[in-house]
Amino acid sequence: MRSRKSSSSSPAARKRSARAVPARGARQPARHRTAHRAGSFTLGAALTIREVSACRRTLRELLRAGAVREVAAIDAQSLRAIDTAGLQLLLAAGQAAQQRGCRLALVGATDLLSAAAAALGLRAALGAALELRP
Numbered sequence: 001m002r003s004r005k006s007s008s009s010s011p012a013a014r015k016r017s018a019r020a021v022p023a024r025g026a027r028q029p030a031r032h033r034t035a036h037r038a039g040s041f042t043l044g045a046a047l048t049i050r051e052v053s054a055c056r057r058t059l060r061e062l063l064r065a066g067a068v069r070e071v072a073a074i075d076a077q078s079l080r081a082i083d084t085a086g087l088q089l090l091l092a093a094g095q096a097a098q099q100r101g102c103r104l105a106l107v108g109a110t111d112l113l114s115a116a117a118a119a120l121g122l123r124a125a126l127g128a129a130l131e132l133r134p
Contacts, residue, residue, distance in 0.1 A: 042075040047086030055086075059093045063100055070102055071131070077108030082116050091122060094129025105131040 041062055047055060062072065074090070090106065097104045106113070109132045117123040126132070 040073045040075065043079050045078050046081040047079060047089070048081055048083045049085040052085045052089050056089055056093075059089070060096075063093075063096055063102075071105050072097065072102060073105050073107050074130075075107050076110065076113060079108075079110060079113065082113060084120060087113075087117055087120060087122055087126065091126055091129050094126070098129065103131055104129075105133055107133045109134060 041059065043055070044051065074093075094104045114123065117126045
């Protein structure tokens with residue numbers, strides 16, 4: 001009788017560990033690059049689950065440093081990709097700023113951002129937490 005080999009990883013665990021491999025020569029999206037100076041913050045080309053952690057740290061530093069007194073600008077003109085995690089981060093950052101007595105302004109809010117927020121039912125909440133500027 002042949003014994004059945006026991007696998008310690010479940011299908012869900014294997015799925016989590018699998019990574020998508022881009023096709024050779026495929027253009028990779030620009031990595032999340034952020035820059036901030038007193039009272040401002042610039043988003044990179046993408047704000048997805050991959051970039052949220054680094055972006056969150058930078059936004060937290062900006063708010064904690066006291067650099068924001070009244071309005072801080074988040075420049076989103078370069079943003080080309082955003083997902084649920086990115087929208088949640090922007091919403092949470094806007095709410096955190098309000099709790100500190102200041103406001104975040106999203107400058108260069110693109111149609112992509114508006115469409116993503118509308119698709120998730122977050123347009124009103126995002127508008128309440130952030131000042132949206134074209």
